Amino acid sequence: MQPILEIRNLCMDFGGLRAIDTLDLHIGQGEIVALIGPNGAGKTTVFNCLTGIYKPSGGEMLARSPKTGEARRLNGLKPNQVTENGLARTFQNIRLFGSMTVLENIMIGRHCRTSAGISGAIVRNRATREEEKRIVQDSYDVLKKIGLARYVNEYAKNLPYGAQRRLEIARAMATDPFLLLLDEPAAGMNPQETDELNELIIGIREEAGITIFLIEHDMKLVMSLSDRIYVVDYGKKIAEGRPEEIKRNPAVIKAYLGEEVDA
Amino acid sequence: MTLGEIKKSLLAAAWFMFLTFPIMVIKVNTIQKTVEWHWERLLYVAVGGFVFSFLWRYFLRRKQGGRRPAAPVETDEPEAVPAFQRLIHDRRFAMPALVVLGLFVLVFPYLFSMYQVNIMTTALIYVVTGLGLNVVVGVAGLLHLGYAAFYAVGAYTYALLNLHFGVSFWLALPIGAALGSVFAVILGFPVLRLRGDYLAIVTLGFGEIIRLVLENWNDFSYGPSGIANIPRPKFFWFDFSLEQSAVFIYFLMLAMVLLTVFVTNRLKDSRIGRAWIALREDEVACQAMGIDIARTKLSAFVMGSAWAGMAGVVFAAKTTFINPASFTLWESIVILCIVVLGGMGSILGVILGALVLILLPEYLRAFSEYRMLIFGVVLVVMMVFRPGGILSEVRRTYLFKEGLSKDGSLS
Amino acid sequence: MEYFIELFFSGLTRGSIYALIALGYTMVYGIIQLINFAHGEIYMIGAFTALIVTGVLTYYGWPHLAIILIAAVLAIFYSAAYGWTMERIAYKPLRDAPRLSALISAIGASLFLQNYVLLAQTSDFLPFPSLISDFAFLDPVSNLFGTTDFLIYTTTGVVMALLTFLIKFTRVGKAMRATAQDRHMAMLVGIDVNRIISITFIIGSATAAIGGVLIASHVGQINFFIGFIAGIKAFVAAVLGGIGSLPGAVLGSLVLGWTEAFFTGYVSSDYEDVCAFVILVIILIFRPSGLLGRSGVQKV
Numbered sequence: 024m025q026p027i028l029e030i031r032n033l034c035m036d037f038g039g040l041r042a043i044d045t046l047d048l049h050i051g052q053g054e055i056v057a058l059i060g061p062n063g064a065g066k067t068t069v070f071n072c073l074t075g076i077y078k079p080s081g082g083e084m085l086a087r088s089p090k091t092g093e094a095r096r097l098n099g100l101k102p103n104q105v106t107e108n109g110l111a112r113t114f115q116n117i118r119l120f121g122s123m124t125v126l127e128n129i130m131i132g133r134h135c136r137t138s139a140g141i142s143g144a145i146v147r148n149r150a151t152r153e154e155e156k157r158i159v160q161d162s163y164d165v166l167k168k169i170g171l172a173r174y175v176n177e178y179a180k181n182l183p184y185g186a187q188r189r190l191e192i193a194r195a196m197a198t199d200p201f202l203l204l205l206d207e208p209a210a211g212m213n214p215q216e217t218d219e220l221n222e223l224i225i226g227i228r229e230e231a232g233i234t235i236f237l238i239e240h241d242m243k244l245v246m247s248l249s250d251r252i253y254v255v256d257y258g259k260k261i262a263e264g265r266p267e268e269i270k271r272n273p274a275v276i277k278a279y280l281g282e283e284v285d286a
Numbered sequence: 287m288t289l290g291e292i293k294k295s296l297l298a299a300a301w302f303m304f305l306t307f308p309i310m311v312i313k314v315n316t317i318q319k320t321v322e323w324h325w326e327r328l329l330y331v332a333v334g335g336f337v338f339s340f341l342w343r344y345f346l347r348r349k350q351g352g353r354r355p356a357a358p359v360e361t362d363e364p365e366a367v368p369a370f371q372r373l374i375h376d377r378r379f380a381m382p383a384l385v386v387l388g389l390f391v392l393v394f395p396y397l398f399s400m401y402q403v404n405i406m407t408t409a410l411i412y413v414v415t416g417l418g419l420n421v422v423v424g425v426a427g428l429l430h431l432g433y434a435a436f437y438a439v440g441a442y443t444y445a446l447l448n449l450h451f452g453v454s455f456w457l458a459l460p461i462g463a464a465l466g467s468v469f470a471v472i473l474g475f476p477v478l479r480l481r482g483d484y485l486a487i488v489t490l491g492f493g494e495i496i497r498l499v500l501e502n503w504n505d506f507s508y509g510p511s512g513i514a515n516i517p518r519p520k521f522f523w524f525d526f527s528l529e530q531s532a533v534f535i536y537f538l539m540l541a542m543v544l545l546t547v548f549v550t551n552r553l554k555d556s557r558i559g560r561a562w563i564a565l566r567e568d569e570v571a572c573q574a575m576g577i578d579i580a581r582t583k584l585s586a587f588v589m590g591s592a593w594a595g596m597a598g599v600v601f602a603a604k605t606t607f608i609n610p611a612s613f614t615l616w617e618s619i620v621i622l623c624i625v626v627l628g629g630m631g632s633i634l635g636v637i638l639g640a641l642v643l644i645l646l647p648e649y650l651r652a653f654s655e656y657r658m659l660i661f662g663v664v665l666v667v668m669m670v671f672r673p674g675g676i677l678s679e680v681r682r683t684y685l686f687k688e689g690l691s692k693d694g695s696l697s
Numbered sequence: 698m699e700y701f702i703e704l705f706f707s708g709l710t711r712g713s714i715y716a717l718i719a720l721g722y723t724m725v726y727g728i729i730q731l732i733n734f735a736h737g738e739i740y741m742i743g744a745f746t747a748l749i750v751t752g753v754l755t756y757y758g759w760p761h762l763a764i765i766l767i768a769a770v771l772a773i774f775y776s777a778a779y780g781w782t783m784e785r786i787a788y789k790p791l792r793d794a795p796r797l798s799a800l801i802s803a804i805g806a807s808l809f810l811q812n813y814v815l816l817a818q819t820s821d822f823l824p825f826p827s828l829i830s831d832f833a834f835l836d837p838v839s840n841l842f843g844t845t846d847f848l849i850y851t852t853t854g855v856v857m858a859l860l861t862f863l864i865k866f867t868r869v870g871k872a873m874r875a876t877a878q879d880r881h882m883a884m885l886v887g888i889d890v891n892r893i894i895s896i897t898f899i900i901g902s903a904t905a906a907i908g909g910v911l912i913a914s915h916v917g918q919i920n921f922f923i924g925f926i927a928g929i930k931a932f933v934a935a936v937l938g939g940i941g942s943l944p945g946a947v948l949g950s951l952v953l954g955w956t957e958a959f960f961t962g963y964v965s966s967d968y969e970d971v972c973a974f975v976i977l978v979i980i981l982i983f984r985p986s987g988l989l990g991r992s993g994v995q996k997v
Contacts, residue, residue, distance in 0.1 A: 074574060106576035118571035120564050131564045135576030137557055141585060144556030145549050151556075158557070198576050305778055308771075309745055310817050314752025316826040321756045327817075346790065429797050431804075476982045483732050483800050487932065488981050491974035494929075498974075502967040619804060626801060659812040665805025669798045670790045 033082035121180035132197025302335030418593025424630035426586035427566025432493025440598020466595020512609025629675025712954025717908030718931035721901025737928015743906025780902025939990025
């Protein structure tokens with residue numbers, strides 16, 4: 024089967040600093056793939072290149088929708104176009120719309136799948152009303168799926184930390200992606216929240232059939248969750264493989280020296 | 287009120303006396319070589335400085351103190367919603383109040399003199415421009431400092447089209463709105479990708495460019511002397527007397543206010559409106575959620591400018607004379623002040639803000655001299671103590687019932 | 698050719714004055730990312746203080762040189778005091794607020810200071826006495842530039858050199874650079890960030906006051922509104938050079954000064970101010986980081 028995401032020779036330079044160095048990577052439909060590496064290894068930069076926030080200095084990024092089988096080059100797309108193409112992301116430092124309610128946050132996620140414009144908003148014709156109803160309904164469904172329904176009318180900024188992380192995932196889910204990019208979803212979570220997150224991510228894959236690409240520092244979570252793992256250090260890929268292979272890989276152990284690999 | 291507090295305020299008063307001493311007390315004329323001393327002003331500064339410093343620290347403490355207990359778990363919102371605000375969202379109070387207000391507004395021109403009616407009409411024009419700017423600044427979070435330029439576009443559209451082609455007021459109204467939008471697109475395309483504070487300065491620059499062009503391009507705009515004898519609006523073929531005309535424009539503005547409230551209200555509560563708010567909250571996240579921020583910004587910008595253009599047409603028709611002096615940066619800042627004071631994003635707040643800021647200086651003559659001074663204070667004080675405005679925005683939330691789709695109601 | 702040289706020097710004078718104001722703009726922006734809208738007003742207050750002190754001392758018949766020195770020192774002192782007070786009241790409480798809040802507060806401060814001076818000193822243009830007698834050694838070039846022009850060039854040069862030294866080589870300068878890079882990190886390593894910001898405002902305001910005194914004696918009249926347009930132009934200059942960069946501010950100011958001088962000299966003097974705004978719009982659209990600024994990468 025053809026991969027749904029393919030990165031070839033990706034490079035990213037900041038001034039004289041090479042943050043990503045000829046990275047190759049591919050992800051198949053339905054996989055859970057983790058990208059790990061020490062702090063500052065360039066993991067988030069990979070995400071930022073993929074989602075159009077940075078313009079890579081070189082290389083190719085291709086996304087293939089599993090529904091249509093159509094391949095699309097991601098280079099040069101704006102962040103919103105990347106999302107329209109079915110890749111949605113979360114942020115390492117939570118970036119919710121704080122003074123909007125939880126439901127409204129999700130409704131923003133539905134924006135790119137709906138179409139009502141200014142005139143529709145003013146006249147509020149039948150089509151607009153129906154669409155608005157659908158947006159609310161769909162958003163609520165997403166909330167239920169992610170287990171946030173009880174917070175529906177809370178302001179996002181008032182949510183407990185773990186729920187805010189989940190809301191980020193829910194908001195990304197609302198854009199109907201086929202590939203979900205999670206940037207350190209477990210950061211700052213307690214063990215119980217991390218376990219729940221583990222279940223949630225597996226649930227997203229099993230039920231919604233969404234492929235997951237995540238950056239994570241929590242090795243326990245990474246090892247139990249991932250089908251495959253890529254390890255980067257100083258922008259270079261130093262290893263790839265299944266969790267057990269990665270655990271034994273000497274290069275990885277060296278890169279992580281001082282950090283526990285299999286905690 | 288402790289001794290320490292008083293001491294601090296005394297110290298602040300002394301500092302202000304020292305600070306303002308040369309400029310407040312001494313007035314020199316270097317040609318006639320005379321010096322005037324105004325010692326009495328130092329006393330005002332001392333008293334004012336003392337009171338100001340005292341209140342300042344009191345409110346600053348309250349603001350910081352109010353935050354602390356809420357820190358561990360911020361549960362419900364109600365404590366943040368002041369009593370007045372809850373009152374206006376209480377139907378039992380709001381409905382009768384609205385009826386009384388509506389009646390008052392309808393009979394207003396028959397109860398008061400033409401002078402009063404004219405002032406009220408001016409205030410209503412500011413309500414409309416305020417609501418228009420509110421879409422740009424309050425809802426979408428784009429600081430726009432050149433708003434008066436779009437107002438000027440509307441006013442000059444009517445004045446010039448009428449002068450050269452005899453275009454009527456009613457035709458000029460949509461043309462003014464359209465031209466306002468066109469200018470917004472021309473400016474918006476290149477500048478809207480700029481970061482917030484740069485955007486503010488570029489819009490300021492653009493506003494000044496338009497004013498300077500109007501001032502200097504005599505063949506086109508008749509320069510600083512402006513255009514006079516702009517006809518007042520007619521109602522079909524009916525010609526009004528001066529007094530009837532004032533009343534007519536009053537009702538016309540009233541209708542426009544209602545239309546603006548209706549439209550902005552619907553916009554805020556729509557797919558586009560949500561995108562605007564998300565844009566204000568976090569541009570990066572907004573774009574990552576699939577929203578085309580360039581288009582979204584442009585739409586807010588164009589909407590706001592269209593209202594400015596329309597209000598400009600009415601302004602030209604009401605005063606029958608326009609010149610570039612009516613469209614300076616300070617005009618933009620007065621409108622910004624209305625939005626900031628009233629509450630960014632809040633429609634009712636903006637209406638209140640416009641009425642307070644425009645009517646107060648008119649009725650309190652003593653106040654009018656200090657108008658701009660007080661506007662300055664208002665901007666600083668509002669930002670420091672109540673960045674949300676007098677009436678902070680209360681948005682519709684979605685009360686959700688399982689199975690049913692949506693039952694929207696105000697929280 | 699002679700006309701060209703004349704315009705060149707008039708542009709240099711303009712540019713030097715813009716530079717004195719732009720330096721303060723750029724320093725404040727560099728350290729707290731705030732467009733200090735009221736910076737032009739500080740410059741205006743410097744000019745007014747100088748005028749008032751000069752008026753009083755002339756009335757009592759003091760010698761010229763003493764008047765000039767005292768007026769300059771007091772103008773600098775008072776501007777610095779206003780800058781410091783303004784920062785305490787209008788900006789410090791907004792340190793962690795959204796950037797637009799601080800900008801709106803700055804607009805409020807600007808509006809307040811303008812109208813404060815308007816109410817206290819009327820809106821008339823007040824004549825500024827010319828106390829500086831022509832330097833004899835400038836006679837051979839007096840058709841190109843006068844004594845005040847000469848003073849403006851040299852002062853700007855000296856101020857620029859002093860500021861560069863201050864920022865590059867002193868402890869305070871180091872702390873300023875650290876604060877500009879990352880305020881929270883600077884705080885963690887023990888820098889009193891509030892003090893550093895206050896110092897930045899004081900230095901910036903003092904620099905603006907020097908500009909105010911020089912321009913007042915150069916042009917010969919002032920009113921409450923001179924700060925606004927000068928402030929805007931200095932801001933344009935700072936952005937043109939790359940906001941946050943001291944050499945950039947000077948370069949931008951000179952470029953703007955010359956552009957204006959040649960534009961008014963050869964094209965039209967009606968659109969002198971439009972010129973600055975057009976430059977601003979163009980530079981922000983095509984090179985927002987300015988001539989000498991580095992383009993930053995957005996952190997996500």
